[in-house]
Amino acid sequence: MKAQELLNRFHEIATCPKAQMAHYLDSGKKVVLTAPVYTPEEIIHAMGAVPFGVWGADIELNESKRYFPAFICSIMQSLLELGIKGTYEGASAIVIPSLCDSLKVIGQNWKYAVPSIPFIPMTYPQNRKPDYGVAFTKAGYERVIADLEKTAGLKFDDAALGKSIEVYNAHNAVMRELVCVLANHPEVSNAARSDVFKSAFFMLKEEHTELVRELIAALGEEESGPAKTKIMTSGILADAPGLVSILDDCGLQIVCDDVAAESRQYATDTPAEGETNLDRLAVKFKEMDNCSVLYDADKKRCAKIAADAKAAGAKGVLVVLTKFCDPEEFDYPLIKKACDAEGIPVTVIEVDRQMVNYEQARTAIETFRDIL
Amino acid sequence: MYTLGIDIGSTTSKCIILEDGERIVGSSLVVGGMGTKGPAQAVEDVLADASLTREDMQGIVATGYGRNKCTETDQQASELTCHALGAHMVFPNVRTIIDIGGQDAKCISLDAQGRMLSFLMNDKCAAGTGRFLDVMANILTIPVGELGDYAGRSAHPAAISSTCTVFAESEVISQLANETPTEDIVAGICASVATRVASLAKRMGVKPEVCMSGGVAQNSGVRHAMEVSLGQPILFSPLAQLFGAMGAARLAWQKAGK
Numbered sequence A: 001m002k003a004q005e006l007l008n009r010f011h012e013i014a015t016c017p018k019a020q021m022a023h024y025l026d027s028g029k030k031v032v033l034t035a036p037v038y039t040p041e042e043i044i045h046a047m048g049a050v051p052f053g054v055w056g057a058d059i060e061l062n063e064s065k066r067y068f069p070a071f072i073c074s075i076m077q078s079l080l081e082l083g084i085k086g087t088y089e090g091a092s093a094i095v096i097p098s099l100c101d102s103l104k105v106i107g108q109n110w111k112y113a114v115p116s117i118p119f120i121p122m123t124y125p126q127n128r129k130p131d132y133g134v135a136f137t138k139a140g141y142e143r144v145i146a147d148l149e150k151t152a153g154l155k156f157d158d159a160a161l162g163k164s165i166e167v168y169n170a171h172n173a174v175m176r177e178l179v180c181v182l183a184n185h186p187e188v189s190n191a192a193r194s195d196v197f198k199s200a201f202f203m204l205k206e207e208h209t210e211l212v213r214e215l216i217a218a219l220g221e222e223e224s225g226p227a228k229t230k231i232m233t234s235g236i237l238a239d240a241p242g243l244v245s246i247l248d249d250c251g252l253q254i255v256c257d258d259v260a261a262e263s264r265q266y267a268t269d270t271p272a273e274g275e276t277n278l279d280r281l282a283v284k285f286k287e288m289d290n291c292s293v294l295y296d297a298d299k300k301r302c303a304k305i306a307a308d309a310k311a312a313g314a315k316g317v318l319v320v321l322t323k324f325c326d327p328e329e330f331d332y333p334l335i336k337k338a339c340d341a342e343g344i345p346v347t348v349i350e351v352d353r354q355m356v357n358y359e360q361a362r363t364a365i366e367t368f369r370d371i372l
Numbered sequence B: 001m002y003t004l005g006i007d008i009g010s011t012t013s014k015c016i017i018l019e020d021g022e023r024i025v026g027s028s029l030v031v032g033g034m035g036t037k038g039p040a041q042a043v044e045d046v047l048a049d050a051s052l053t054r055e056d057m058q059g060i061v062a063t064g065y066g067r068n069k070c071t072e073t074d075q076q077a078s079e080l081t082c083h084a085l086g087a088h089m090v091f092p093n094v095r096t097i098i099d100i101g102g103q104d105a106k107c108i109s110l111d112a113q114g115r116m117l118s119f120l121m122n123d124k125c126a127a128g129t130g131r132f133l134d135v136m137a138n139i140l141t142i143p144v145g146e147l148g149d150y151a152g153r154s155a156h157p158a159a160i161s162s163t164c165t166v167f168a169e170s171e172v173i174s175q176l177a178n179e180t181p182t183e184d185i186v187a188g189i190c191a192s193v194a195t196r197v198a199s200l201a202k203r204m205g206v207k208p209e210v211c212m213s214g215g216v217a218q219n220s221g222v223r224h225a226m227e228v229s230l231g232q233p234i235l236f237s238p239l240a241q242l243f244g245a246m247g248a249a250r251l252a253w254q255k256a257g258k
Helices: A003-015 A017-026 A041-046 A074-084 A101-113 A131-152 A158-183 A190-202 A205-220 A241-249 A277-287 A300-312 A326-341 A359-371 B038-050 B079-090 B130-140 B144-152 B165-177 B182-204 B220-230 B240-255
Strands: A031-034 A050-053 A093-097 A119-122 A229-235 A252-259 A316-322 A346-351 B002-008 B012-019 B023-031 B057-063 B096-100 B105-110 B116-121 B210-213
Touching: A003 A017, A003 A190, A003 A205, A017 A031, A017 A050, A017 A190, A031 A041, A041 A050, A041 A131, A041 A158, A041 A277, A050 A190, A074 A101, A093 A101, A093 A131, A101 A119, A119 A131, A131 A277, A158 A190, A158 A205, A158 A252, A158 A277, A190 A205, A190 A241, A190 A252, A229 A300, A241 A252, A241 A359, A252 A300, A300 A316, A300 A326, A316 A326, A316 A359, A326 A346, A346 A359, A346 B116, A359 B079, A359 B116, B002 B038, B002 B079, B002 B240, B012 B038, B012 B240, B023 B038, B023 B240, B057 B079, B057 B240, B079 B096, B079 B105, B079 B116, B079 B210, B079 B240, B096 B182, B105 B182, B116 B182, B130 B144, B130 B165, B130 B182, B144 B182, B144 B220, B165 B182, B182 B220, B210 B220, B210 B240
Parallel strands: A031 A050, A031 A093, A093 A119, A229 A252, A229 A316, A316 A346, B002 B057, B096 B210
Antiparallel strands: B002 B012, B012 B023, B096 B105, B105 B116
C-alpha cells in the first residue's frame, strides 16, 4: 500500500473513534476506556479487553458544567461531557489516573454523572522512584486488576501480562522510529502526523504497530518532499485540526515533539527483568520521566526539550498550552529559559477543547515562523 | 518603486504608500475594519492622497486581522511582523514595541537590527485593549479621542479593575454614582489598560527604547500611565497607528526585490 493510502486509513480511524469502538464491541471484545495521561494499558490488554484512549473532543461544553467550574482543564470537561451524552456507552469501565488535580476530581464526578460505566481509579505515588513508591504503584495496579475482575468480569494472568508488555514495548519502538522517519518526510503533513498518533488510542496496539510498520516501509520507498521550517511542539495535546492546519499552512514541519498525547506516551519501555511481570510494569512507571505530571524536583525535562529540539534540527519550539493546565503552566518559564540558553526561539499559544476560532493562534504562529 | 501596505484591523483600516521602501507618499485611515467597506475605502483614499493608481503599485502586502480576506493582494504578513518593521523605520533604536489595537494587545522584542526576537499576545479578553476604552468612553458619554485630555487633568486617579471589562464597567458606574470626578475615572481607566499591558510586556522583558503603536498609542493618558507602570519613557509618533501599514509597505518593497 502507498504511504498516502495508509495515511488515509489513519485519518479514517483517528476521526471515527466511535466506529472503532463499535467494531471491537461487535467482534465480542470488551472495551475499557483509558483517561489521560498514563494508565496501565498493558494490564487491560492482558485481561483480554481493548484499552481505548479517551482524551475528550473539540466540542461545546454544556452538561459537564453541572460538575465542573469553567476554569478547569477542557480535556477533562469534554471527557465528562461525552460520557454524560452516551458517546462511550458499551464500554465496560473507565480507568482514570490521579496524575493531576483535574484528574483527581473527575473520578468522583464520573461516578455520579455516568453511572453506566464504572470508574476505576489508578492512584499513582507522587514519589515514584524509591522502592516504597514502586510498591505503591504495584498496589495501585492490583486495585485496577481487582476492579476490572469485579466490574468487567475479566481475568488476570501474569504470563499474559508478559505477552502484552512485549506488544506495548514493540509499539513504543515503532512510534519512536516513526518520529525519526517523518522528520525526513516533510511532504507528510502535520495533520497526517497527528492522525497517526491519535489513531493509536483507538486501536489494539498490535494492529497499530502493524499499520505503522507498513507506513514506515512505504515512506522508505518514496522520495522526500521539499524542505520546510522545522519545529518541535510541546504540550498535553496538539491535535485540534484547526490548529494543526495552521502549522501546515505556514510551511512548518513538526520534526519532534514533547506532547503528552504523542511521543511522551512512547518514551519508556517496560524493563526486561523483574520478579513478576506486574513488578516489571511498576518499575516502568518508576523509570518514566520528562513529563509535567511526573514529579521531578530538578525539572530535567526542560533542558531535554531544548536538547531534543537542537538534535532534531528544530528552529524553534512551539508550546501548545492547554488552558488551565497547572502542571504545564508551571513548567513553561523553565522551558523558555532552557531554550533561550540554547538560542532556540520559543512561543506559546493557549488552546482548549472549545476553541472554534484560531485566528489569534494563526497570527502568533505566522509571526513565530517569521522569527524563525 | 511604489509599494502599498494595507492594515485591516478590527475597527479601522489603514494604508501607506512608500516610495523605494523609505518615503511616505500617501496615507489613509478610515473607520471600519474587517468585514466592512473600510479596507476598500482606505485603498481608494491612499491612492488619491498619493495621486497614484493601483497599476503604479509594484507590490502590495496586507496585514492585520483582516489580511486573509483582503481582495487587493495575495501577499499577507502578520501584524506583529509589520508593526516591528514600521516601528523600526521610525525609531531605529527601539527594542520593545507595545501595540494596543482595537481588540488585542501585543508586545514585541527587537534586536539592534530590528529583527523580532520574541513576542507575546494578550488572551482573548477585551481588558487592556482599545475596545475597553471604547466601552468606558461610551459609559462616560465622552468621545474616545478626548480620553487623554481628561486623564491629563486628573489629580487623583480612581482605582479601576484591570482584570475584566465587564467588572470594570460596573466599577465605573459605581464611581459615577459616588460622584467621582470624570477626569479621575478616565485616568483610572487609562491606568487600568496600561497596568494590564505593562504586565504582558514585563513577562516578555522590557528593553529600552520603548515605543507604542496601534490606535491606543494616540491616547496620552494611556501613554503616561504606561510610562509610570514600566518606569520608562515611551516614544510616540503621530504615525503610531500606521506602523502596521508602513511595515507592510516596507515588506512589499523587500519582496519586490528592492
